[in-house]
Amino acid sequence: MTKKCIPGLITIMLTAFLLVGSSAPAATNPGGDEAPGRKMAKQAVKREKRWITTDHTKHEILQKPFMSGEEVTQACLSCHSEASAQFHKTIHWTWLASGDKKDMKYGKAGYSVNNFCISANAMEDKSCLKCHAGWNGVDEGVNCLKCHGTEKFNYKEAFTDIQAFAQDDDPESKEIMEEIQAEVTNAVGKIALPGRNNCGECHFKGGGGDGVKHGDLDTSLMKPNKILDVHMGTDGEDFSCTRCHTTTNHNIAGRVYTNPAVESSKSLLEDDLAPKITCISCHSDAPHKNDSKMNDHTDKVSCQACHIPEYARVNPTKMSWDWAKAGDLKDGKPYHTKGELGKDIYKSIKGQMTWEKNVVPEYFWSNGTQTSTTAEDIIDPSTVVKVSHPVGDAKDPDSRIFPFKIHRGNQPYDKINKTLLAPLLSGEKGYWTTFNWEEALTLGNDTLGLPFSGEFDFVKTTYAFPITHMVAPKDKALDCTQCHRRDNGRLATLSGFYMPGRDKSTAVDSLGWIIILGSLGGVGLHGLGRFFTRKNGRRKNHG
């Protein structure tokens, strides 16, 4: 090799080095370029508010004096002729996963139970019906205003009063009646697409109170800031629920007991009419900047796992509920005790519970479906019964690591039949009035047509809620080492796959360190030998 070509070679090598550098992931992102997933999502929701071509207050049929809820519904249906038929087929009406009255297996109106108030007792438990979108359970028509009324108005009370005053011949009563009717008409006119108040009235208060059930859904989402929820923040994107929970034929996209929210995650580019229910719909499955390593995670890790560092960040959520402690009375009367977070930690009618805020989720592999243990299923009372649990596996290409809230319960089961029991709680014969478990359990299981042996005890249970709301701003997303660490990482309990930083082979590491220590020892001894023999031979001249 002549000396001339050396500079040339060096130049080539340096160029190569720089070339690789600029395309390699480590080349930190130039300037404040927006991540592609963010850009895409902004594009997808760029349009201003949805526009409509009608003003409901101008429709004559909505201005008449209504006598009953049913009449309001008829007025709606006079234009929206198919709305009721559509709605009757949805889970919002049937409360059954199958949508078929004969298939009672899964659903609030069926054999499904949880570890909160346990069962809706085939809709016999009237207090559950507060959230049903009908005027009176499934016996009367659809109450369209439950989802489409913008005014919070107690129609039930108003119509009871109206009907009472109508019986009366007194002109004064008639006047009052007309006044109430005017209020009703005023409220009925204020019709819109469902807003947060509509959905939130039930879904923020699942389990019978604010934030009881989900942990990522509570009244703090009525008017959240961006820090609580980047999508719903009123100082940011200000999404309504239906921005993502898109709807066809009154069927609202979302997860149902047995079905994932979507069969497969596709971006709007791949399928523009797909529900916008997944993150991927708008953000794509390679949302991060510059081929960042993060994009390599999206086939195994859900977006939610890193972008919802904690849930219940404003309002507390219920974490456990021990029914076995219920029934303690003070001077023969039920009582309740408040805890640090301002929530009841003991209630005679319900037992003992714990509440938490800023909760770190638990993580499981999930393909979007959940197993349900219903009131029919045989349980093993010597274990913790998973009433609801995600289905998934590290080896399943449709599964991702997903965050969950686990609600831990202790609830009644049948010692002979080995099934979970469905006590009747509200009403005159319910446990909350009688404090009599045996009666409440007998009546409750009767409503479902399921047997009860008469012998019961309590069993520990878990119920898993996927955490998917309350997405935090990007700078609050988890740091790598929350999971990629040797000990106490967030994914410490998940096995069946190798994760750099967390996992190692003890054999390889031991062998490695033995080799290294061996080499060190070898050169150390050799060096010492040379040091002590340095006077020998030629080294005396050059040592």
Added chain:
Amino acid sequence: MDDKKIIKIYLYTRFERFWHWLQAFMIVALIITGLEIHGTFSLLGFQRAVNVHNFIGLSWLVLFAFFVFWLFTTGEWKQYIPTTKKLFSVVIYYGFGIFQGKPHPVEKSPGAKHNPLQRLTYLGLSALLLPVQMFSGLLYYTWNLWAGFMIPLAPVAWIHTLMAFMLISFLLVHVYMTTTGHSLFSHISGMITGWEEIYETTTVEEWELPAKRK
């Protein structure tokens, strides 16, 4: 032998020295960041360690391809042809002779930069250890592309980790061996300036010379 005169010869071209130190830097950086990813300690922070590791790792792959190209076009690869001739005398020298002040049985010369033991070591390094490390690193890096074939990551990571340990061990011995020259730093300065010290009288044996070296 005391009267032997030491002279300096130009042994390592500028390109060879540049490549040597660049590769040394990259390997040390890869070891440090690699061990951090492995969870042995934290220094740069996991994320930065990963980015630096992947960046240097990929760069090294590309540069190594250039190196191999150079090796074959220049014929320098012949310096790595293993030989058992005098191999044992070299081993015996490092095992005994060195303590007795005996001369090295195979002095360096322009035609033969490496003694038989070095040849074997560097061949093992360049032909086995480094390629295995590069290949496992590349598999590790591209794991998402073939994870769909259900190939587990663990064995890849284990091989990659084991090779890293062997490289560390090589480095330790290698650095120590540099101190066995005429003076403690003469080999190191040889690799910096290009000029190695050898005895004037050293004759290069025919078998040490590559047949058609240009």
